[in-house]
Amino acid sequence: MGALSDVRVVDLTQVLAGPYCTMLLADMGADVVKVERPGGDLIRSSPPHLDDPEAEPYGGYFQSVNRGKRSIELDLGADDDRETFLELVETADVVVENYRVGTMESFDLAYETLAERNPELIYASIRGFGDPRTGETDRQGQPSFDIIAQALGGVMEITGAEDGPPMKVGPGIGDLFTATLNCIGILGALHHRERTGEGQYVDTAMYDSMLSMTERAIYLQSYQGSPPTRCGNAHPTLFPYNAFAVADGYVVVSAFGTNHWRALCDGIDRPDLADAYPRPADRLEHREEIHAELTEWMATHTTDDVVDRLEGSVPVAPVQDTDAIFGDPHVHEREMLYEVDQPGAGETVDIAGSAIKMSKTNPKPRGRAPLLDEHREELLAELAAQHEAISEK
Structure with missing residues (x-):
């Protein structure tokens, strides 16, 4: 039934x-x-x-x-x-x-x-x-x-x-x-x-x-007075929120909240970043510098390493193809x-x-x-x- x-x-x-x-x-x-x-x-x-x-x-x-x-x-x-x-x-x-x-x-x-x-x-x-x-x-x-x-x-x-x-x-x-x-x-x-x-x-x-x-685009147009456009895998108002190339593929990280941001910085052994950019507004203002730091670190680590370091405390995931999906116990x-x-x-x-x-x-x-x-x-x-x-x- x-x-x-x-x-x-x-x-x-x-x-x-x-x-x-x-x-x-x-x-x-x-x-x-x-x-x-x-x-x-x-x-x-x-x-x-x-x-x-x-x-x-x-x-x-x-x-x-x-x-x-x-x-x-x-x-x-x-x-x-x-x-x-x-x-x-x-x-x-x-x-x-x-x-x-x-x-x-x-x-x-x-x-x-x-x-x-x-x-x-x-x-x-x-x-x-x-x-x-x-x-x-x-x-x-x-x-x-x-x-x-x-x-x-x-x-x-x-x-x-x-x-x-x-x-x-x-x-x-x-x-x-x-x-x-x-x-x-x-x-x-x-x-x-x-x-x-x-x-x-x-x-x-x-x-x-x-x-x-596309409700986000509608309110952005209304509030900002100009059409939003492409920003890749990033988010126009939240950061960090992006895909990063790692040594063997790609992972995505969503750490725009201060708790997740601090956990991310601890996980990649960069507590100095958390201290330098403590507020969401700071991170948005300096997103290009922070993105460069994160990109450099990610490129030297594997998917498993990044996920093992961050999973459970930071929203993180590998970018999976269907082979990986079929093999996922979840x-x-x-x-x-x-x-x-x-x-x-x-x-x-x-x-x-x-x-x-x-x-x-x-x-x-x-x-x-x-x-x-x-x-x-x-x-x-x-x-x-x-x-x-x-x-x-």
Whole structure:
């Protein structure tokens, strides 16, 4: 039993943002019915794939964010499939889609139409620039992807080396953070419905979400009157807070608090630095001199030496690649790697586990991603049984 085991989600989404949102719901126990257009989700064929000719042609991208869902292939432009979709909507608590503005209207399946069939429905959309229902702009209808949202939302302008070009963040945060906010909105709408019986529309835009994520840049602009820009791995108002090259890699240190600063200076045998720069304002004013001292010391020590000296008294960590992550006992003890079957391959693959931990209804991936249309007969049988139960009342 998951926290959402009594919730059914009809999932029209594809690629990353929408599927990640509905994946979070599935991990918490929701029955997520993935309605796929003819041919399936655009990322079913995306690499990486196992080097096994018998393996199902969906790869790691699709597997990771579609685990634990049921699939049915429907052409919403065909009368029979459209009716099947509407029957699914009647059984649903939530519908999620991430089409461009106007797409669902082109099928005569807009929120208002679905709400007539199911007044308690929570209808959620994820778009690049939001939906006119929640605030109309001239950008709506334009396509958007992660890099577009990161560029417009200010993320790229504040990411990268100080003397380098704007840089996108590695993970697709334009998709992932938007998806997470959409999931939160859905949960809020479900709670509201529990109290009032009212369904509603939930809208999350990628551009809006990136503005929310770059909250620091917004207040810095307001307080300072000029746009903040890139400062590498440093922090504009806290010091020391940076990555340092060591003899065999990189470590990060966050020691801007006076207690951590003094512990850092003791750990590297430089108590004179603590005495010379006792206040946060002193350290910010002289950050270049201090950074040079720390950089010189770090370069002659290994990762293990730095971590052994500082860990426990100073926030410090090695910069890990995925080999190191897979070997970290913490990751396994926290169940942050999850094995799922790869159809046809006769072996399992690892995907990221759920970062949400709950003492009673702990979320977890609930099996592999579905084959295209894998659950058609099962879902049609459920709808038929529901119709029969209604007719017998």
